[in-house]
Amino acid sequence: MLTDKNADLKALNTFGIEAKADMVVTVESIEDMESLFNEGLFNDNGFLVLGEGSNVLFTCDYHGLIIRNRLSGIEIVEEDDDDVFLRVAAGENWSGLVDYTVKRHWGGLENLSLIPGSVGAAPVQNIGAYGVELKDVLDCVEVFDFQTGERKTFSLRRCELGYRSSIFKTHLKGRYMITNIILKLTKVPELNLGYTPLRSYFKNRPLESISLKEVSDAVKSIRRSKLPDPEVLGNAGSFFKNPIMTFEKVNQLKSRFSGIPFFAMGNDKYKIAAGWLIEQCGWKGKRVGDAGVYDRQALVLVNYGHAAGKQIYDLSQQIVASVHEQFGITLEREVVVV
Secondary structure: OEEEEEEEOHHHOOOOOOOEEEEEEEEOOHHHHHHHHHOOOOOOOOEEEEOOOOOEEOOOOEEEEEEEEOOOOEEEEEEOOOEEEEEEEOOOEHHHHHHHHHHOOOEOOHHHOOOOOEOOHHHHHOOEEOOEEHHHOEEEEEEEEOOOOOEEEEEHHHHOOEOOEOOOOOOOOOOEEEEEEEEEEEOOOOOOOOOHHHHHHOOOOOHHHOOHHHHHHHHHHHHHHHOOOOOOOEEEEEOEOOOEEOHHHHHHHHHHOOOOOEEEEEOOEEEEOHHHHHHHOOOOOOEEOOEEEOOOOOOEEEEOOOOOHHHHHHHHHHHHHHHHHHHOOOOOEOOEEO
16 A cells, blocks of 8 residues: 655646645555555545546645555456356456457447546446446446445445446445446447447448457547547546436427437437537637647547646636526536546
8 A cells, every 4th residue: 555645646637737635545455445444544534536537627736635546356256158247446447448358259348448547437427438338237336435444235226327427426425435346248249339420430331240349449449539648638538418308408409409419318318419519609629728628529628738727627617608608508517526
């Protein structure tokens, strides 16, 4: 267990924001967590669990304890001719996990290729892309309870996974640290090419001729064409959620804005493309100092070098106000603001 006091956070967040934390503790085992609990560090101190920092915006120094989750390991816990159940430690890299499963021809994660971050963040956000969400393959989640020091298991149903949301992000926020997730993957993959860019990528190709690797590579190619590399340009991916509307509300918007893109989710729920809303308000490619909106995808806010977290947050506030004024829609941030 490594401890760093008055720690520099710049290298620990993909926005590349300069900030400090009173203390950063890197945990590599459940025993490390139990030691911290026994020392009483969770009783009186504010604390924050940090994976790879790919979905967080620091707007100031953090006066408390940051726990870097570096639990590692991947193991098969059950397997038959059709399926494999995989336990994956929360500190593993998500993109590396997807590559690991694709290489072994286990289906289920290929559409989630190249999503930045750690495995532990995946159920918190219920990450999703190109027609697939984590909930489609998640069996259960193992956690450490900060209040009792116990290890517990949450079934898929108990996780309450929704659109970019879970019980760990709502009324149990801050109560648990995710230690492992159990995934149910298939050895007989059924490819999901329902998302328009993927269909276009494989046009005129028979479905049975397409491999998991090809789908994964296609997703990576599409993502790279739209999203900046955090190693080159600081960002946290999509900054805002796509708003969810009823069909009645969608029809009202269509009557005023005929080109508004929307996607059916079932149960009279439709996603409106937040990037389109932001672009219509003139923000795409706009820069305010070193804070800006990416010129290829308006959902992504970027740090051009020396932006403070507060500057990026203020820019996001202006975007929220602008979209609400023009469309009557209030955007919600996907990124966690600290």
